């Protein structure tokens with residue numbers, strides 16, 4: 001591995017006598033790992049696991065990396081692929097975030113949503129999660145990953161962090177996981193090595209400060225900002241955190257971590273090095289907002305409510321314990337969104353403040369008197385357990401996911417939820433001898449994988 005000399009000098013200063021062990025560890029790639037979805041079933045997956053991840057109860061190392069796209073359980077959202085070190089965010093979150101009342105969380109640099117789904121697993125039915133990604137072409141995968149995960153209280157947006165200013169002081173937790181010089185990815189990604197330079201570190205650090213100062217404004221008094229990167233140098237890590245604490249009135253939060261996990265702790269910052277933990281390089285620090293200023297816009301979403309008779313038609317589609325807690329609203333395009341009544345004002349505030357965002361989970365559309373359920377609804381945590389399901393084996397599940405025809409016998413006409421391993425994959429509708437596959441075209445698996 002041809003590492004830049006300046007990088008080696010920096011790391012040798014950080015690690016001292018441990019440096020040779022670090023260099024040796026870089027020669028093998030970090031092990032593949034997944035995070036199981038605690039709200040779905042995961043028995044039928046094709047995964048070959050090889051042990052738990054100490055700091056992540058749902059995390060599993062894999063003994064070999066399968067082609068995830070060939071596993072219907074992956075498409076059903078039974079698990080997500082995530083590096084083990086990055087799962088430590090969940091441990092930090094659970095230790096420091098006050099959950100005695102509903103919370104609002106913003107994942108400001110969501111990319112394709114690994115952090116987002118990790119936090120979605122922790123949140124409850126009264127909490128709100130906003131996932132933002134600035135790069136537009138990452139949005140479809142982000143949305144897909146969130147829908148597969150099934151947590152319904154999520155708004156996805158596509159904005160520059162500086163355009164969130166109307167939500168000043170709105171969020172109890174803001175996650176900032178920006179782009180970095182990616183030193184922690186060297187073992188798995190050789191282009192990270194060739195792109196490394198001291199000038200790039202400075203450029204990244206300047207951009208990270210800009211994102212951090214926009215993020216800091218959005219944190220409620222006593223709220224928390226959690227900053228993480230995939231890099232080792234102090235310019236992008238500790239120095240940025242110290243700058244935030246100094247200039248924007250935050251304070252780093254300390255927390256206890258078992259020593260035998262191998263996570264390096266300096267002051268109250270945590271670092272993952274590959275010679276001590278199995279996973280990629282990672283840095284994380286959590287800071288509390290000491291400022292008392294709070295302002296945010298408040299309002300209900302500017303959308304029309306569903307008519308009473310239409311609401312009555314929807315009743316049997318939903319889990320009875322959530323139905324009464326839901327408000328159904330029409331979007332301008334006729335799609336219906338379901339929003340928990342307790343979160344209506346929060347949705348209103350976010351939707352009013354952000355220009356480019358989705359308005360909540362779309363559950364379907366009415367065609368005359370008939371309700372046509374959406375794919376997002378099929379995969380969500382709102383759907384009734386009494387919906388008629390058809391459990392299929394892997395080969396049929398893959399045919400469904402490729403939008404091909406497949407044989408099955410069922411008597412009744414109507415909507416059927418196709419499931420694999422007990423998890424929903426999507427809808428089919430039987431009308432006489434005809435079966436329509438309602439998997440949206442953009443979700444279709446294109447390669448002939450099996």
Ligand SMILES: C[S@@+](CC[C@H](N)C(=O)[O-])C[C@H]1O[C@@H](n2cnc3c(N)ncnc32)[C@H](O)[C@@H]1O
Nearest residue numbers: 109110111112113114115134135161177178179
């Ligand atoms: C390291 S990735 C985030 C990974 C993500 N948290 C996850 O767990 O999957 C950093 C993200 O920050 C985004 N980004 C780039 N420039 C940004 C900016 N100026 N403001 C906010 N986000 C930015 C990138 O598009 C990228 O998706």
